[in-house]
Amino acid sequence: MTLEDRLLTCLAPWREAPVWHIALSGGLDSCVLLHLLARLSTREALPPLSAIHIHHGLQPVADGWPEHCRQICAALGVPLQVRHVQVESGASLERAAREARYAALAAELGEGAVLLTAQHRDDQAETLLFRLLRGAGVRGLAGMPASRRLGRGWLVRPLLDVSRRELETYARVEGLSWVEDPSNQDDRMARNYLRNQVMPLLAARWPQVQNNLARSATHLREAQELLDDLARQDLAAARQDPAPFPWLPLPSLALTPLLGLSPARQRNAMRHWLAPLTPLPDSDHWAGWVDLLRASADAGPIWRLAGGELRRSDGRLWWLAGDWLRPTPPAQEWHDPSAPLRLPGNGRLLLEGQVPSGSLRVRYRQGGEVLALPERGHRDLKRLLNERGVPVFVRGRLPLLYRGDELLAVANLPSLDGPADTSWRLVWEPPADDHGLS
Structure with a gap:
C-alpha cells in the first residue's frame, strides 16, 4: 500500500469534516504531509485544505520560515495562515513553546474542524521513552493519541504508523524542500538528547527499537482504555446522586461510592474525572487525595492541583477553578434593579418580579x-446556611441584598431569596467552572 493510500485510510473517519488544517512548520514531516494531502485532493473528494504556520520568534533563523511556507503553499494551491505567538519564559522552553503553539492552533479551529499534525512513528517511540524516564504511568506511556479533541475541533495525527525514513524517502523522490531547525541539534534539550544520542545507540543494538517502542505504546493505550472503562463504571454511582444545588455550575461527585473502592481504583477513577479539568498530579502529589479523605469534615479540606482545587463539603467533592479561586468581589450599589447586575468575577444577579423600593x-x-x-x-444567617447545607466555599460568594442596613434576601435559597408573598425573587447566576482545558 502506498503512503498516499495509508494516509487516506487513516483519515477516512474525518472525510466529512468542514475543513482540514495542516500544522505546517516548514520541516520535513509537515512538508511531506502537506504534499501528500495536496496530491490526494486532486483525485479524491476531501474537505478544503488550509495550512497554519506558528511563528514562535525564538531564534533569528525562524524569521525566514513563514516565507518558505508561503512558497510551498502557493505552489500547491493551499491557503496559508501565519500566526505569531509569545512564548512565556520558564523552566522548560520546549513545553512553553508547545503550549503556546497548541493554544494558537486551537483558536483557529471552528466547530468540527480537523487539525492534522505530522508526528510519526519515531516521534511516538521517543515520546514513550521520554515519559518512561520521567516515571509516567499508563496514561503517559500510552504515548500520543491518534486523535483527540482540541478547542472546538479535533487534533488528528495520521502518520503515527509511518517511520521518519519513509517520509525522508518520499521527500527526496518528490524533490521537496524543507527547513532544518538548528535547535534540533541542541542536546541540552531532553528530547533532542534522546533523538540524537540515545536512539541511535539503541537502534545499533536493536534495529527495530522504534517499531517495538511504538508497538508498546499501542498496547499501553489499550490498557488505558480498559482503565478508563473501569473508571466510568466506578464513577457512575458517584454521578447518580445529583448535586443538591442545580444552580451551582461546578463539577461534583458524591463521595460515599468512591470510599467503597480500593485505593488504586479510587486513584484511577479520579484520574479519569480530573483529566479534562487539570494537568494530573505525579505519584507523590496523590498524598493530597489521601489527606482530603482523612481530614475531618469541619476542617474544610482542600486538594490544590495545577488547574484548580478539589474541595470536600457535605459528602461531596467539588471542583473549583477560574473565578471561583479569586477573592470575593466588593459590595456594590444596584442602581437599576430592573436590569441584571454584573458581579466582577462572580457571575450576575437578577431580580425577578416586582422591584423592591x-x-x-x-x-x-x-x-x-x-x-x-x-x-x-x-x-x-450562619445557622440558616447550615440548615440548607450550603457548601462552605459558596457562602462567601453568595450575594446578599440589602436596603440600608436591612438584609432583604439571600440569592437562590428558597424562602430566603425574597418576601413571603413571592412578589420578587433574588436570582444569582454564578460564574461557570472555567478550567480552560480541552
Missing part, C-alpha cells in the same frame, strides 16, 4: 448577619 446594595457575608423570616423572627 429603596436604595439597594449587594454585599457578601462578613459574619453576624441576621435575616427576618415570617413566623420565625430574626434568624442568624
